[in-house]
Amino acid sequence: MGLRGSKLPEAHVLLLGLDNAGKSTLLYKLRHNACVSTVPTVGFNVEMLEAKKNRKNIAVTLWDVGGQVKMREHWKSFHQDAAAVVFVVDSSDRARVEEARRELEGTLRSEQLRGRPLILIANKQDVNGALTATEMKDTFHMRRICSGRDWYVQPCSASTGFGVEEAFSRVVQLAKLPSDSGAMKENIKDTVHYLKVSRKR
Template sequence: MGLKGSRLPDARVLLLGLDGSGKSTLLYKLKYDERFQTAPTVGFNVEMIDAKQNRKKITVTVWDVGGQKKMREHWKSFYQDTAGLLFVVDCSDNGRLEEAKHELEHTLKNEHLQGLPVVVLANKQDVGGALTATEITERFNLRKTCNNRDWFVQPCSATSGAGLEDGFRRMVHLVKTTNDANIKETVKYLRAKSMKHGKK
């Protein structure tokens, strides 16, 4: 007999990245395991994907927001109530890596995303000359940029589907553990506070 309250709350995850990085292709491949011919996203796509975490079902709503320059100024409208960030990088487009790095850094500075987990999807690994996950970690200086949050770089290919499920599973895992960690941190803080008062 299951308790009504035992189901994990649904999580909302943002899927961001520059235009042409493969966000929509990646989302539809993950959801339907099919390759869709996608046009640049003007606005956003929303898909619900069921996942399992510790034998409990969790429904993740993925918001795929357009990455063109004029759309990026609207990204912040989607930050509130987000549980995690999937950031897609086209690892074969050397000319735009600096732009992608800048956008990720700018995004992570927003107060609504403080401490939230990030999974960088190092996309287009099937393209010759694509940077590896390790090279992306170095180029994006992620150890420094993400030092106050859980993060992971997942090599993947939106067209073949390789690595997509692993990246998504990692996000689901981090979203859950972040919530648990927040509760533990709060308890630790309150205990420390009450001990201080007790010593006075």
């Protein structure tokens, strides 16, 4: 019986980041344990994985959304019901770190992502001169931009597999499931309230 037919608790996880950050490579390394040569993602890739959270099986759906400038304006249409945000950064490309930081800050301002955990992936650690996890934490002002949410910086190399399993474990551990807290219930309440108000108009 496939995952689709199962009634496991589901966690929708957003995989975001600039183009060429290594999101799709990370996704396929995780899913198939293979280093796949990828082309820039136009639109999105979706993969579903089973994991254990608090000793229970859960289904994790990873949404890898394209990172080119024209795709970034569509990121917000994926925000709803996200259990966590994974933001992948090419830590060897110092010239684009500032651009990545700006995009991440803009993403975290979304009301729909309020309180959602953030896992910052410092990818391409196998490249000489890559920023360390500590440097990434400081450069991205993680303490400031993540006040009110759980966060973690994971060093990783999607091509060699270094840190990939740890990154996924961290995502599963931090992801907010619908049953985890009142957060999702609040979302549903807000939607119901909105529908009632809309009907009266």
